[in-house]
Amino acid sequence: MGELDRMVNTLSHLGIGLLIASVAGLNKRQIKIVAFMSILPDLDFILNALFIAINGHLDHQMYNTLYYMMGHREFMHSLIFALFVTLYIRYKEKDRMLALASGAAILSHIYLDYVTSWKMRPFFPFIKETSTIGGIDFFDPVVTIISFIPLFYIMVGRVHESKNNAVFGNGYNPYSKVNGHIRSLFQGNGSWLTGISKGEHRLLYRKLLLIFVIWCVFNPVAKAVLISDIERTEGHDISYQDSYPISPGIFLSAYEFNETTYKILTSSYWSGIEKEGFVNKCYCDEDSSAQYIQRAQSLYDSSLPGEVDYPVYNVSTYDSNVTVVLSDVRNPFALYWAHFKTEYIFVFDTDSENYDVYVKRNVQYSKPMPSGMFA
Template identity: 80%
Template sequence: MVNTLSHLGIGLLIASVAGFNSRQIKIVAFMAILPDLDFILNALFLAIDGHLDHQMYNALYYMMGHREFMHSLIFALIVTLYIWYRERDRMLTIASGAAIFSHIYLDYVTSWKMRPFFPLIKEASTIGAIDFFDPLVTVISFVPLFYILASRVRENKNSGVLNGNNTSSQVNGHIRALFQGNGSWLTGISKGEHRSLYRKLLIIFVIWCAFNPLAKAVLLSDIERTEGHEISYQDSYPILPGIFLSAYEFNDTTYRILTFSYWSGVEKEEFVDKCYCDNGSSDPYIQMAQFLYNSSLPGEVDYPVYNVSTYGSNVTVVLSDARNPFAKYWAYFKTEYVFVFDTATENYEVYVKRDVHYSEPMPKGMFE
């Protein structure tokens, strides 16, 4: 599973191979998780987004949104140069840059759209070649964390922390041992324990992350020959290890949805209508919803499907992605935008629904 702990584990692998001391390991480990600290900026952004106009909303989203600026190569370069300025240590600078780059690349090569080339390229994209729950990446990244935890448990047991009768004392003892034991929690890595294993794991990790995008390209080429139609690399997402979900425009009114894998080729195909509406009178509202959505961020919908309904003076347009029903366990395709237009006043409200049974209103500044 690709999460902050996974990034931390990869950072520890890089630091262990470089043969750093405890302080240097902490720097590299921190660099490996630094991009995810953008959740702090994202929380601040969500606190003020209702007071922003559209231009300011977009500008701050690029800088403060999760997986935005702090997941860009420009940010990685700035931080790496800062490490060199502070430390004047070539190997530490290289390892720190590798750690933060590994974070950005691992996110980019899995399932999430990002803007790693911002501000040069503002369009969101993804490689999408490795599943979020990829077992190989998960195991490799958790090995150093497992050894650290096992080492601490062993040291605590040997020091008698686990032998106390009072539960509170045992918990406090664990906490003290974690930070004040016979050496830090990074002692094993700084001493070079398991370094040979870590080096092999790091090599496997690099090869795996480089191989999968190429393998995906070969697979897509084969599927395109089978389908007789071009299929977007960007818009083909892993939904399970080795299994991808994609779509293409079959005709003016229909999308063709398909899942395919390395071992079975095309496994499932279905058609999805682009619009569910009563008549041509819905077109103006679909166009307005499309215009508003295209002006907004983050831009999650690749294959828009519109569901239009009328109640009194309100016209409701629900915008979703054609692939939504086919990705049951992935929240990325569980987002719906609900545009409610008042035909009497020409006002509108927008709500978002993310894999839940309720909708929350979106700030006006999100749209034109």
Template identity: 85%
Template sequence: MGEDDRMVNTLSHLGIGLLIASVAGLNKRQIKIVAFMSILPDLDFILNVLFLAIDGHLNHQVYNVLYYMMGHREFMHSLIFALFVTIYIWYREKDRMLIIASGAAILSHIYLDYVTSWKMRPLFPFIKETSTIGAIDFFDPLITVISFIPLFYIMLGRVRANKNNGVFGNRNNSSSKVNSHIRSLLQVNGGWFNGSSKGEHRSLYRKLLTIFVIWCVFNPLAKAVLVSDLEKTEGHEISYQDSYPISPGIFLSAYEFNETTYKILISNYWSGVDKERFVDKCYCDQDSSATYITRAQLLYNSSLPGDVDYPVYNVSTYDSNVTVVLSDARNPFAQYWAYFKTEYIFVFYTDSENYDVYLKRNVQYNKPLPVGMFE
């Protein structure tokens, strides 16, 4: 997922947090606390940057422990983290409504990530296996619109404040422009937060928040019905959590058709199966490549995050090495989605037990991976 996508996602979380705070009838300071809680889990990117800076110096055991604690959408996207934060707010503030709103804001963030497309460990450290609901597209139009409405009011207030302070008119010198911007920002914050604490737009926000909750509950149920229909049509079990939304109402599913082939399905709520394809599990001479495929399997299975669900192997041999490219069978069918644009490239040297591993993720270059990730 690109940085721009992450920014849009964080703004959506912020908008939902502002809705929750406004409906709860909190004061300006409390609204800011709840708004911060709604984006707090995404601050794990700071820990993730630190982790990437040291991961090449870690052995396998330490690498896995730190990945659980510092990786993006790992510990800071878990229920136990939300509980710790809520308890801390209760200890500091002793305000029941603030505690409820803060807990709802951070849980809305975790759930919204969990109900979209990315595997997480919400019950870590009790359950370390990844899972996802994967029922709502990352850029779901309804959630995007709902979450951006309070942000729109803030921006609208800023434009009005700029006009009132003559920011668009009088530009005598740089000092006055800086002071005007500072005053306008303070007035916008004060104006919007004052308005929310006084109940302005609360009826609208309550309705929007209700629609948001209903939508988040409805979609997982609708997906369950779709997956059930797919199973009846195919006569085969279809994984619920491995059926991913690739656009609003359209899902990408797969299952093992036979020993050598996967069947890929693209389905939607309106017409069921729209497209189907078959993908070979291995592009290679399996007899001569079996040893290297097994080595690649063992190394990958020991690593995190474990984002390949339907492994496909492409093996090529050169003078001094054998290259095994591991990807997911669904990769070609999610053109604009980084999650399925991941390839692990294992380079095994035939004259020794040494190997190198590279990561290719939706780009044209390969990034070397630390050995500690695998052993």
């Protein structure tokens, strides 16, 4: 996803963390801890960057092992990680309410990612397969508004502080206002921190947190009812977790219609099935391409993260090379999902067993993959 998407996602997690801290009745220092816990899982981007830097030197077994531990939305988005951190805070701080609030903040982050459209392994290491609920759109208006209300009060408080500084001659600089808002989240003792610690808006925050919990529970159930209705209409099983929200209340699904074709359909809470169509599984001469398709699929199955659920193959031949492009049938229909804008490009040498693999993720260029990624 783009930088704006990541920023909105992080701010939403932070807003929910502040709601939890306010309702828990914590002091200023403890509020900072809980706020930090709400965004802690996304700091795995540091581990992920390190992993990318070294993955070209790893064999396949080590590549997979480290991916589970260092990949983005992997171990640091698991329930066992949340448990470890919560127990550490309980031991270190000797405060039961702080530990509970911190654990709730981390869990809110993990669940919010899991309930949108991100494939994760929240039950790792006990369950290594990826899964997702996919019941809420990334830009769901209810979640966004609820999470941004405490941030709005913070910004208003910072503007009020800045204006007071200007009135009293404290060197107010309007151009540094935005940077000051961001720094104030974890620095200093601004009025927003004092307000939350004193319980300002606590009744409102309790109601917002309750609505947030109900909304996050209701939507996955509503999705299950919709998918069940679509199954009856289609007369075919529809995967719950492989039906992804493409906008609030609208889902994209696919299933194997026959041996050569997938059926794609979009459905909504308001009108059931809205659009449907068919996509070929393979754009190739199947007889001559079968062995290369099988090799590509075998290599892909040995790799992580495993983004393709409904594989589509595009096979071409040039000189002594056969190129197999592997993508998901939903890719062309998932306009704003970086997760489903991925193509794996396998280039096989017909005169030997050599091959190269490239990946293209939501960009116009492709890059080579480390050999250790594939068995």
